[in-house]
Amino acid sequence: MPIADWFKARESRKYTPASDKSAPAEVPDGVWVKCESCKHIIYEGELVADQRVCRHCGHHFALSAPERIGSLVDEGSFVEKDAGLSPGDPLSFSAAKPYGASLDKAREQSGLNEAIVTGSAAIGGHDVVIGVMDFRFVGASMGSVVGEKVARAFEAALSQRKPLVMVISSGGARMQEGMLSLMQMAKTSAAAARLSDAGVPYISILADPTYGGVTASFPVLADVILAEPGARIGFTGPRIIEQTIRQKLPKGFQTSEFMLEHGMIDSVVPRSELRDTVGLLLEYLSAKGGER
Amino acid sequence: MTRRFVMEFERPLVELEDKIAELRTLDLTDKPDLATEIAILAQEIDQLRHETYEHLTPWARVQIARHPDRPKTTEFIEALFTDVIELHGDRLYGDDEAIFAGFGTLSGRRVVILGHRKGKTTKENVRRNFGSPHPEGFRKAMRVMRLADRFGLPIVSFLDTAGAFPGIEAEERGQSLAIAESLAALSQVAVPVVVAGIGEGGSGGALAIGFGDRLIMLENAYYSVISPEACASILYKDSSHAETAAGCLKMTAEDLVGLGIVDEVVPEPFGGAHNEPEAAFVAIGERISAALDELDGQERATLVQRRYERLRAIGVYA
Ligand SMILES: [Zn+2]
Numbered sequence: 001m002p003i004a005d006w007f008k009a010r011e012s013r014k015y016t017p018a019s020d021k022s023a024p025a026e027v028p029d030g031v032w033v034k035c036e037s038c039k040h041i042i043y044e045g046e047l048v049a050d051q052r053v054c055r056h057c058g059h060h061f062a063l064s065a066p067e068r069i070g071s072l073v074d075e076g077s078f079v080e081k082d083a084g085l086s087p088g089d090p091l092s093f094s095a096a097k098p099y100g101a102s103l104d105k106a107r108e109q110s111g112l113n114e115a116i117v118t119g120s121a122a123i124g125g126h127d128v129v130i131g132v133m134d135f136r137f138v139g140a141s142m143g144s145v146v147g148e149k150v151a152r153a154f155e156a157a158l159s160q161r162k163p164l165v166m167v168i169s170s171g172g173a174r175m176q177e178g179m180l181s182l183m184q185m186a187k188t189s190a191a192a193a194r195l196s197d198a199g200v201p202y203i204s205i206l207a208d209p210t211y212g213g214v215t216a217s218f219p220v221l222a223d224v225i226l227a228e229p230g231a232r233i234g235f236t237g238p239r240i241i242e243q244t245i246r247q248k249l250p251k252g253f254q255t256s257e258f259m260l261e262h263g264m265i266d267s268v269v270p271r272s273e274l275r276d277t278v279g280l281l282l283e284y285l286s287a288k289g290g291e292r
Numbered sequence: 293m294t295r296r297f298v299m300e301f302e303r304p305l306v307e308l309e310d311k312i313a314e315l316r317t318l319d320l321t322d323k324p325d326l327a328t329e330i331a332i333l334a335q336e337i338d339q340l341r342h343e344t345y346e347h348l349t350p351w352a353r354v355q356i357a358r359h360p361d362r363p364k365t366t367e368f369i370e371a372l373f374t375d376v377i378e379l380h381g382d383r384l385y386g387d388d389e390a391i392f393a394g395f396g397t398l399s400g401r402r403v404v405i406l407g408h409r410k411g412k413t414t415k416e417n418v419r420r421n422f423g424s425p426h427p428e429g430f431r432k433a434m435r436v437m438r439l440a441d442r443f444g445l446p447i448v449s450f451l452d453t454a455g456a457f458p459g460i461e462a463e464e465r466g467q468s469l470a471i472a473e474s475l476a477a478l479s480q481v482a483v484p485v486v487v488a489g490i491g492e493g494g495s496g497g498a499l500a501i502g503f504g505d506r507l508i509m510l511e512n513a514y515y516s517v518i519s520p521e522a523c524a525s526i527l528y529k530d531s532s533h534a535e536t537a538a539g540c541l542k543m544t545a546e547d548l549v550g551l552g553i554v555d556e557v558v559p560e561p562f563g564g565a566h567n568e569p570e571a572a573f574v575a576i577g578e579r580i581s582a583a584l585d586e587l588d589g590q591e592r593a594t595l596v597q598r599r600y601e602r603l604r605a606i607g608v609y610a
Contacts, residue, residue: 085609086609086610087610088609090551090608091540091541091542093540093541094540095523095527095533095536095540096527096533145607145609147606147607151604173495173496173518174517175518175523175526177608178541178543179515179516179541179542179548179553180608182495182496182499182515182517183503183553183603183606183607184607185471185472185496186475186478186479186503186603187604187607189476189479190475190476190479190480190599190600193476193477193479193480194600197480212496213495213496213517215468216456216468216471216472216475217472218472219472220468220469220472220473221473221476234463234467235456235463235467235468236456236459236463236467240458241458241459241463244458245459245460249460253460253463254463262465263466264469
């Protein structure tokens with residue numbers, strides 16, 4: 001689907017508009033991007049057409065939440081929920097840089113109020129509840145609002161008995177909200193446990209990067225866990241591990257492929273196949289119509 | 293003579309105490325001026341002792357929480373429980389000594405005990421990774437949580453870890469999955485869960501066995517989303533700003549009552565629990581028993597529902 005159409009549809013639903021920087025459809029002609037993996041110079045228009053996957057080496061660039069929704073759900077089907085939910089500064093956190101300033105910058109750069117966009121949509125004709133994280137917003141870290149929107153998405157899926165699809169990328173818990181952030185791990189995991197108990201399908205898609213307290217909560221409690229190729233996925237960040245064990249980490253450590261090899265995820269799926277794969281999974285998981 | 297362990301924040305005080313101890317060994321019979329000076333210094337030391345321990349900063353509390361002589365989970369268990377039976381292993385990979393799991397009897401009440409287990413000696417700490425669990429530790433805890441659920445035994449959990457173990461094997465064996473699954477399991481056990489923060493409460497590794505129907509904390513225990521050192525090294529690219537970070541993170545027991553996460557702060561003996569461990573055992577034991585009394589007789593479904601509502605209420609947003 002042309003991303004521009006999706007942006008038009010989105011605007012008609014009074015979605016918070018993204019800034020120019022984040023809207024690839026509005027990038028002027030003649031912008032070139034260097035692939036961080038193979039170093040090829042790629043024309044921005046080409047990259048957009050390829051869902052931000054390098055056509056030379058297959059490197060998956062990060063997607064904003066609006067781009068991800070555009071690439072994953074049936075055209076025009078997305079309706080956002082809880083868009084207005086905004087973070088506070090409960091600790092008045094000001095070490096190094098005031099939290100408030102980080103939030104202002106994140107809002108300006110992303111056009112979003114928080115690091116996750118949630119709502120309802122259809123994928124391959126299946127009605128779903130969906131949540132998509134956006135790494136541009138304070139590294140898509142999970143504080144009170146992300147935890148709350150995730151919990152509400154689980155509860156919506158439960159009450160409507162609609163499958164839940166979560167697209168994850170996150171640096172971990174948001175330290176600027178302290179223990180309130182850590183507790184979102186327990187809150188979202190508890191919400192996931194209830195959905196699982198009720199027999200409503202839940203699929204998670206791990207994108208680059210997924211780390212820390214976020215990995216160790218709702219994303220890995222899904223019925224089926226998918227990951228994009230080459231995504232970095234783990235609990236402890238590689239630098240901390242290297243400092244602890246005082247040795248270099250093996251090549252490919254904490255990638256999607258590493259997770260697959262160690263039996264932690266179900267499948268590594270290229271972005272171009274994600275929509276069809278999720279659609280097919282929903283066929284299987286909805287075989288009993290979600291009842292049990 | 294073995295020197296006692298000196299925490300950074302008490303060093304100025306300890307230096308003066310050492311000085312006056314040295315002065316007092318001198319023969320002062322023909323030095324009345326010096327005797328007066330010593331008396332004045334003694335007064336100053338009393339004043340400084342008061343200032344040092346009466347108003348502890350968050351960073352001082354972190355140091356107390358990490359004090360090598362601070363009573364550990366094993367000592368709390370020995371002091372408070374009778375008829376203890378330890379249960380080993382995750383039935384999958386191994387037995388992680390960084391987590392204790394087992395049965396015990398607290399003032400006549402049979403319960404399941406969980407806890408992070410630091411060592412007393414270097415040898416013990418090497419085996420227990422200083423109380424930082426691997427996935428098999430969390431999976432053992434989860435297995436025993438489910439036993440508690442099946443046989444209607446309340447869970448008492450002691451928190452004292454710097455965090456889940458950061459290593460290659462921990463990642464290979466699914467540290468994230470083990471923690472997440474433990475969180476999900478703990479949210480669903482239909483028996484009372486009382487958690488006691490007794491030392492360090494480091495991030496996801498603490499949380500995996502660290503929430504429930506009541507959360508009580510010793511006044512110098514901490515519970516934090518990230519260690520102050522790691523926070524400082526991210527924000528300032530320099531871990532020496534840990535003191536600032538410790539304040540900003542609002543990680544003390546008292547701060548966490550204010551945030552609606554901790555129910556009760558249990559006072560410690562003057563200067564910290566290591567000065568008088570027995571008093572800390574008694575205080576924590578009383579509060580755990582009181583919490584279990586409050587939770588007695590609640591319907592299984594009500595317990596789980598209320599625990600969920602407690603979690604759901606945590607967060608600040610507009
Ligand atoms: Zn490339």
